[in-house]
Amino acid sequence: EKVFLNGEIVSAEDAKISVFDRGFLFGDGIYEVMVQLENGIFYKKAHLDRLQDNLNKIGIPYDVKNIDDALEPLLKASGLTEKSCLIYMQVTRGTAPRKHSCPKDVPASVMMYALPYALPLINPKHMKAILAPDFRWHRCDIKSISLLGNIMANEAAMNDLADEAALVRDGMISEGSHTNIFFVKNGTVITHPADNHILNGITRMIVLALCQNLDISVIERPIGEDEIEHMDEAFFTGTTTQIASIAILGEHQFYENDNIGKTTKRLQETFAKLRTMDTSQ
Ligand code: PLP
Numbered sequence: 001e002k003v004f005l006n007g008e009i010v011s012a013e014d015a016k017i018s019v020f021d022r023g024f025l026f027g028d029g030i031y032e033v034m035v036q037l038e039n040g041i042f043y044k045k046a047h048l049d050r051l052q053d054n055l056n057k058i059g060i061p062y063d064v065k066n067i068d069d070a071l072e073p074l075l076k077a078s079g080l081t082e083k084s085c086l087i088y089m090q091v092t093r094g095t096a097p098r099k100h101s102c103p104k105d106v107p108a109s110v111m112m113y114a115l116p117y118a119l120p121l122i123n124p125k126h127m128k129a130i131l132a133p134d135f136r137w138h139r140c141d142i143k144s145i146s147l148l149g150n151i152m153a154n155e156a157a158m159n160d161l162a163d164e165a166a167l168v169r170d171g172m173i174s175e176g177s178h179t180n181i182f183f184v185k186n187g188t189v190i191t192h193p194a195d196n197h198i199l200n201g202i203t204r205m206i207v208l209a210l211c212q213n214l215d216i217s218v219i220e221r222p223i224g225e226d227e228i229e230h231m232d233e234a235f236f237t238g239t240t241t242q243i244a245s246i247a248i249l250g251e252h253q254f255y256e257n258d259n260i261g262k263t264t265k266r267l268q269e270t271f272a273k274l275r276t277m278d279t280s281q
Helices: 022-026 044-058 065-077 148-159 202-213 225-230 262-274
Strands: 002-005 008-011 029-037 085-092 109-116 126-133 164-169 172-176 180-185 188-191 218-220 233-238 242-249
Touching (some): 029 044, 044 085, 065 085, 126 148, 172 225, 180 225, 202 262, 233 262, 242 262
Parallel strands (some): 126 164, 126 242, 188 218
Antiparallel strands (some): 164 172, 180 233
């Protein structure tokens, strides 16, 4: 297994970072996850643009073009050229003596690896999700490597033998622990607006674009916990989750016997077609 670390491709055993790395000490960094499919990296540009945006938001001076250039050599060294794989990357503010303020001349630490990863064209899962309090900070739009709030919610889901946790802030459902959440009511798709309380998922944006193409009306508004039982369908979206139907959310059961909503199914099928196309640009 190979790792791209600060400009070099090394084997995983040799990929070492300092204990003074600000990612390790403070969680001071940004990450990104993308998948490569048969026809290239799925929405590569959108992912790299989001990474650049996030780095700009937190003031880490780094040009993601360096990561873009390193992708091909990394995939080659990993034996994954043109193979289905998952690509993880993170950029931290760098290594410096532990102090909140970071000297300006410290170079960012950059790490990236790729692992074989096969996804079915349509996620066959019928997800069971719990509701968990969203006690994260107010900048969930930043794809921070500090994921404690998300991890705690996910752990609660795992302990309940559920697949995911839907987070509730002030009575409103924001997103999943590592996904965005959508509802369908009378054929209209409803999802939380892309504000500071959710991560604006690439898959979320793709689904919204698909809705437009398919003439499915969309409302971006927070959905109250008390509205769940009145919704017809619900699904999670994410890079590895794709579009996953939700069978059970909290106390509410949407379907019995592995049924799946009409709009969810339609979006899954249209999304599957995209996955056979080159969307990397
Ligand atoms: N929301 C959160 C909190 C996430 O961590 C993720 C993905 O990691 C998403 C949403 C979905 O984002 P994307 O579709 O870009 O994978």
